[in-house]
Amino acid sequence: xxxxxxxxxxxxxxxxxxxxxxxxxxxxxxxxxxxxxxxxxxxxxxxxxxxxxxxxxxxxxxxxxxxxxxxxxxxxxxxxxxxxxxxxxxxxxxxxxxxxxxxxxxxxxxxxxxxxxxxxxxxxxxxxxxxxxxxxxxxxxxxxxxxxxxxxxxxxxxxxxxxxxxxxxxxxxxxxxxxxxxxxxxxxxxxxxxxxxxxxxxxxxxxxxxxxxxxxxxxxxxxxxxxxxxxxxxxxxxxxxxxxxxxxxxxxxxxxxxxxxxxxxxxxxxxxxxxxxxxxxxxxxxxxxxxxxxxxxxxxxxxxxxxxxxxxxxxxxxxxxxxxxxxxxxxxxxxxxxxxxxxxxxxxxxxxxxxxxxxxxxxxxxxxxxxxxxxxxxxxxxxxxxxxxxxxxxxxxxxxxxxxxxxxxxxxxxxxx
Amino acid sequence: xxxxxxxxxxxxxxxxxxxxxxxxxxxxxxxxxxxxxxxxxxxxxxxxxxxxxxxxxxxxxxxxxxxxxxxxxxxxxxxxxxxxxxxxxxxxxxxxxxxxxxxxxxxxxxxxxxxxxxxxxxxxxxxxxxxxxxxxxxxxxxxxxxxxxxxxxxxxxxxxxxxxxxxx
Numbered sequence: 001x002x003x004x005x006x007x008x009x010x011x012x013x014x015x016x017x018x019x020x021x022x023x024x025x026x027x028x029x030x031x032x033x034x035x036x037x038x039x040x041x042x043x044x045x046x047x048x049x050x051x052x053x054x055x056x057x058x059x060x061x062x063x064x065x066x067x068x069x070x071x072x073x074x075x076x077x078x079x080x081x082x083x084x085x086x087x088x089x090x091x092x093x094x095x096x097x098x099x100x101x102x103x104x105x106x107x108x109x110x111x112x113x114x115x116x117x118x119x120x121x122x123x124x125x126x127x128x129x130x131x132x133x134x135x136x137x138x139x140x141x142x143x144x145x146x147x148x149x150x151x152x153x154x155x156x157x158x159x160x161x162x163x164x165x166x167x168x169x170x171x172x173x174x175x176x177x178x179x180x181x182x183x184x185x186x187x188x189x190x191x192x193x194x195x196x197x198x199x200x201x202x203x204x205x206x207x208x209x210x211x212x213x214x215x216x217x218x219x220x221x222x223x224x225x226x227x228x229x230x231x232x233x234x235x236x237x238x239x240x241x242x243x244x245x246x247x248x249x250x251x252x253x254x255x256x257x258x259x260x261x262x263x264x265x266x267x268x269x270x271x272x273x274x275x276x277x278x279x280x281x282x283x284x285x286x287x288x289x290x291x292x293x294x295x296x297x298x299x300x301x302x303x304x305x306x307x308x309x310x311x312x313x314x315x316x317x318x319x320x321x322x323x324x325x326x327x328x329x330x331x332x333x334x335x336x337x338x339x340x341x342x343x344x345x346x347x348x349x350x351x352x353x354x355x356x357x358x359x360x361x362x363x364x365x366x367x368x369x370x371x372x373x374x375x376x377x378x379x380x381x382x383x384x385x386x387x388x389x390x391x392x393x394x395x396x397x398x399x400x401x402x403x404x405x406x407x408x409x410x411x412x413x414x415x416x417x
Numbered sequence: 418x419x420x421x422x423x424x425x426x427x428x429x430x431x432x433x434x435x436x437x438x439x440x441x442x443x444x445x446x447x448x449x450x451x452x453x454x455x456x457x458x459x460x461x462x463x464x465x466x467x468x469x470x471x472x473x474x475x476x477x478x479x480x481x482x483x484x485x486x487x488x489x490x491x492x493x494x495x496x497x498x499x500x501x502x503x504x505x506x507x508x509x510x511x512x513x514x515x516x517x518x519x520x521x522x523x524x525x526x527x528x529x530x531x532x533x534x535x536x537x538x539x540x541x542x543x544x545x546x547x548x549x550x551x552x553x554x555x556x557x558x559x560x561x562x563x564x565x566x567x568x569x570x571x572x573x574x575x576x577x578x579x580x581x582x583x584x585x
Contacts (some may be wrong), residue, residue, distance in 0.1 A: 381482075
């Protein structure tokens with residue numbers, strides 16, 4: 001079996017499962033945020049069960065509209081706080097204490113290799129970077145998980161991506177995953193698992209692996225996953241409590257399809273408006289004028305991303321009439337960036353630093369676009385209206401490409417700076 | 418289980434951000450959400466859908482965010498069923514869980530025009546275009562999913578399974 005099948009077999013107390021089978025699985029961890037949580041709470045009350053199935057396995061994070069950007073959001077936050085108190089939810093990350101939910105889940109040790117994690121957020125697939133099976137569900141289904149701790153899941157087919165070669169300077173994980181989505185399409189892995197392996201993946205740090213798995217959903221995948229190795233065990237050592245039972249794909253595991261990729265010729269990639277699979281090499285869109293550059297989100301708002309951005313803008317200035325918005329993905333990332341002087345470097349270059357939130361990426365607050373404006377963003381979606389006006393254009397790229405573009409005021413190949 | 422209504426056609430990859438933009442997600446009131454459904458793609462949709470319609474679409478319907486506000490807004494605007502070439506998986510589950518029938522039918526876009534009268538037989542997996550007198554094969558939903566839909570969604574389904582002591 002491959003890693004996804006093994007995790008689903010373990011979670012459903014079976015020796016073996018195969019693609020297409022429907023299993024009833026026990027959920028190890030369930031996560032909600034301030035967009036999906038209130039609806040899950042309201043629905044949980046309708047079911048009529050008094051107590052959640054396990055108050056130690058539920059994580060609640062306020063991240064999409066923090067600090068509350070309207071009285072309505074404040075009401076939703078209040079509703080979540082009350083529920084957490086009433087149900088004695090052990091892990092509740094309030095404004096200022098957490099950050100973007102997926103980054104918080106990983107940093108705070110809620111993601112353990114070999115476990116099944118359900119999140120009421122589509123980017124829950126991020127957790128595969130640590131060898132967990134993470135997948136997104138909606139609020140009603142989460143209410144049922146709160147009540148029962150169980151969920152039915154179809155065992156997915158798996159597509160494997162073996163990645164070899166060597167990245168050019170300023171080309172990396174984001175360019176790789178954009179190029180894969182461009183090749184297979186926005187529904188290229190619909191209902192399936194995407195598994196990543198090969199020397200390039202093994203050389204990658206955890207941050208880059210999170211970026212890759214995070215965007216699996218943009219190809220429709222149920223999860224993105226990587227068999228855990230020493231790097232993962234070293235990363236979680238200081239963060240995770242209790243026993244860990246990592247699972248890995250067998251050498252003879254079955255895959256629906258295997259892609260062998262070579263990253264050596266890969267140039268920086270850009271997803272053009274208004275779908276994530278509309279991917280072009282940066283050379284084809286270089287020179288496109290921008291109004292805003294955004295670095296943040298669960299895809300690319302980690303310390304490694306801020307280091308790249310700071311390195312590129314250090315001692316330089318963001319182009320006149322362009323705004324560079326930086327949103328560290330979590331409190332931990334923010335603090336680390338502060339200690340390393342990155343926030344100072346970025347601010348001196350003209351960047352606006354925001355608190356950790358899904359804000360601009362999700363089109364909530366702190367960096368929305370007006371009619372006719374163009375943004376280049378390190379986030380994950382460029383749908384019409386995603387970041388504000390439906391008449392704005394969004395290009396997706398790596399933090400390096402975004403930072404380079406902010407300096408020139410137009411889409412720029414970071415290798416040429 | 419059968420559903421009947423007039424077709425309203427959309428294309429490929431209709432994502433949840435256009436079904437219901439994030440700026441409206443601060444409300445949990447389904448009727449308020451319904452007023453803004455699809456407004457970026459078709460500002461007249463809410464008016465059109467009020468009598469009860471069936472959405473016909475291409476591939477990957479409902480891709481993007483996990484927001485359940487998307488199928489809720491559609492259902493409360495008057496959408497009785499969605500027939501698409503394929504669905505994004507979270508949307509598909511969300512729709513079933515709130516009792517909105519979703520059916521996969523490969524030929525649907527080519528064989529349907531706006532305002533055609535459609536009859537969907539969920540248990541059999543068939544779409545009948547009454548206007549054009551055509552029968553199209555569609556995906557047949559497994560029994561346990563039909564049970565959830567006929568109960569009106571997952572909550573009602575779970576309530577039926579709940580014992581008197583509130584335990585499952």
